[in-house]
Amino acid sequence: MRKKVIAGNWKMNNDLSESQNLISKLISGLSNEKVNCDVIVCPPFTSLSEANSLLKKSIIKLGAQNMYFEENGAFTGEISASMLKNTGCEYVILGHSERRTIFGETDQVINKKIKKALQSNLLPIFCVGESLQERESEVTNDIIKRQITEGLKNISSAEMQKIIIAYEPVWAIGTGKTASPQQAEDVHAFIRGLVKSLYSNEIAEELVIQYGGSVKPDNAKELLSQKDIDGALVGGACLKSESFIEIIKAA
Numbered sequence: 001m002r003k004k005v006i007a008g009n010w011k012m013n014n015d016l017s018e019s020q021n022l023i024s025k026l027i028s029g030l031s032n033e034k035v036n037c038d039v040i041v042c043p044p045f046t047s048l049s050e051a052n053s054l055l056k057k058s059i060i061k062l063g064a065q066n067m068y069f070e071e072n073g074a075f076t077g078e079i080s081a082s083m084l085k086n087t088g089c090e091y092v093i094l095g096h097s098e099r100r101t102i103f104g105e106t107d108q109v110i111n112k113k114i115k116k117a118l119q120s121n122l123l124p125i126f127c128v129g130e131s132l133q134e135r136e137s138e139v140t141n142d143i144i145k146r147q148i149t150e151g152l153k154n155i156s157s158a159e160m161q162k163i164i165i166a167y168e169p170v171w172a173i174g175t176g177k178t179a180s181p182q183q184a185e186d187v188h189a190f191i192r193g194l195v196k197s198l199y200s201n202e203i204a205e206e207l208v209i210q211y212g213g214s215v216k217p218d219n220a221k222e223l224l225s226q227k228d229i230d231g232a233l234v235g236g237a238c239l240k241s242e243s244f245i246e247i248i249k250a251a
């Protein structure tokens with residue numbers, strides 16, 4: 001039985017005091033709830049260290065939103081996997097569509113990042129998803145297949161067991177348009193089948209596949225009740241403790 005995983009991607013939001021405030025509200029809001037899923041928050045880099053101190057005694061785990069694949073050196077503006085580990089991160093989001101489209105990250109770069117994260121004992125949340133134009137041209141599965149086979153190139157079975165995949169249709173991110181539960185389930189089932197053919201039935205059955213793209217308290221329950229949807233990667237709705245907690249409760 002796969003355990004659901006709800007992760008909050010804060011993106012470029014919340015300075016230090018706003019981060020402290022949100023984390024404190026999440027901790028107190030969840031203290032009286034029976035939480036049946038894993039919960040992860042991914043604040044901006046500048047808040048990670050403080051978030052780690054605040055989260056020490058809570059059930060909430062810490063993740064980062066990006067990293068570079070080199071160990072150290074002349075890479076101005078970048079941050080390494082070991083630096084993230086050092087601030088207490090357990091997870092790192094890789095291949096988010098905003099990284100792909102705004103910052104030009106390719107499948108090959110994302111593959112290098114996934115490998116480096118795994119070598120450094122960070123658990124990747126590996127994002128894939130098609131654009132609106134790709135969906136309308138009916139090439140969604142081809143795009144997902146390319147992103148997954150390239151992104152997971154030379155990743156061993158043992159490593160694959162440490163990866164979470166997040167399916168995030170680009171047209172649903174931050175737009176208020178959610179994939180219907182059936183649209184999402186179809187792609188999730190396709191991803192699980194693909195992982196089965198690349199690895200094994202066992203690995204595919206254990207794989208956590210999150211859905212992301214305008215997940216809100218009012219649509220979370222239906223999305224999360226689909227057979228192959230094992231959690232959510234939440235953007236906008238994770239910035240308010242009330243809505244993030246509602247989504248956690250739905251899981």
Ligand code: PGA
Pocket residue numbers: 009168172173174175176212213214215233234235236237
């Ligand atoms: P959204 O973002 O929930 O605001 O659509 C999701 C994401 O980008 O991970």
